[in-house]
Amino acid sequence: DVQLVESGGGVVRPGGSLRLSCEASGFTFDDYVMHWVRQVPGKGLEWVSAINWNGGSIGYADSVKGRFTVSRDNAKNSLYLQMNSLRVEDTALYYCARGHYSGSSHWGQGTLVTVSS
Amino acid sequence: AIQLTQSPSSLSASVGDRVSFTCRASQGISNSLAWYQQKPGRAPNLLVYDASNLEDGVPTRFSGSGSGTDFTLTISSLQPEDVATYYCQQFNAYPLTFGGGTKVEIK
Numbered sequence: 354d355v356q357l358v359e360s361g362g363g364v365v366r367p368g369g370s371l372r373l374s375c376e377a378s379g380f381t382f383d384d385y386v387m388h389w390v391r392q393v394p395g396k397g398l399e400w401v402s403a404i405n406w407n408g409g410s411i412g413y414a415d416s417v418k419g420r421f422t423v424s425r426d427n428a429k430n431s432l433y434l435q436m437n438s439l440r441v442e443d444t445a446l447y448y449c450a451r452g453h454y455s456g457s458s459h460w461g462q463g464t465l466v467t468v469s470s
Numbered sequence: 471a472i473q474l475t476q477s478p479s480s481l482s483a484s485v486g487d488r489v490s491f492t493c494r495a496s497q498g499i500s501n502s503l504a505w506y507q508q509k510p511g512r513a514p515n516l517l518v519y520d521a522s523n524l525e526d527g528v529p530t531r532f533s534g535s536g537s538g539t540d541f542t543l544t545i546s547s548l549q550p551e552d553v554a555t556y557y558c559q560q561f562n563a564y565p566l567t568f569g570g571g572t573k574v575e576i577k
Contacts, residue, residue: 388566390514398506398514398557400566412564415471448513455561456504456519463513 355379355459357449362464369439373464375432375449383407383427386452389434391445392463399445402434403452417443439468472496472560476569482577487548491572493541493558502562505534505543507554508571514557518543550576 361373375387389401402413402423411423422435432449444467450457473496483489493503501521506514516525518534521541531546545552553576558569 397571398508398559398568400559400568403564403566412566414565453516453525454519454523455502455521456516456525456559457506457514458516458519458525460513460515 355451357451357459357461359447359449359461359464362447362466364467364469365439366470367439367441367468369468370435370437371439371466373434373436373447373449373466375434375461377430377432377449377451380451382425382430387425387432388450388452388457389423389432390448390450390457390460391443391466392448393445401447404432436466439466441468444468471565472499472563472567474558474560474567474569476556476558476572478572479570480573480575482575483548484577485548485550488544488546489548489574490542490544491556491574493536493543493569495539495541495560495562498538499560499562501537502560503534503536503541504559504561505532505541506557506559507552508557509554517556545574548574548576 356378388403404423420438424433446463448463451459475494503521505518508514522534555571555573
């Protein structure tokens with residue numbers, strides 16, 4: 354079974370940093386584009402970033418460009434999101450998701466990031 | 471960035487009704503669109519990819535259509551378990567974007 358397990362969330366002060374991880378299992382990790390998507394509880398979905406199989410194609414939402422960096426380690430079946438210069442508005446549940454054509458077919462359970470003074 | 475506008479923002483219908491809701495893109499995106507269902511406290515679930523392809527395991531009462539700028543998700547016979555919020559997402563160009571969602575309730 355495909356499994357995606359996020360970790361690394363927590364409480365951080367504005368201006369601080371966090372590194373999220375997503376450990377994948379049950380599929381050939383380097384065959385897939387991987388995504389980060391976030392959601393403020395009770396609000397809509399916001400796509401954050403995506404990375405292709407070898408890191409040669411990467412995209413970011415305008416709201417995080419220049420502050421967040423996505424990466425992956427195919428040998429460890431892991432996806433990462435380095436988040437710097439965090440803002441209160443970055444508070445959300447962060448999901449990793451596996452790409453599937455024009456769609457994301459498998460999602461983790463999410464890891465909560467809270468940015469607060 | 472490509473904007474996706476979903477309408478209506480919410481709807482209420484009876485069990486067995488045929489319901490449709492739309493997603494309009496601010497510019498043409500070919501068929502690079504997905505539809506998701508999200509229930510409270512759960513991660514989104516992919517229903518349709520490439521605008522009209524039903525994901526494996528998704529009930530056949532769900533269907534997607536459209537191309538270019540206008541897309542529709544249809545539930546042919548609404549069931550109680552379909553109560554959820556539905557989102558569209560475009561994959562045509564970075565940054566990828568989601569619509570604001572349509573919340574479906576049972577009357």
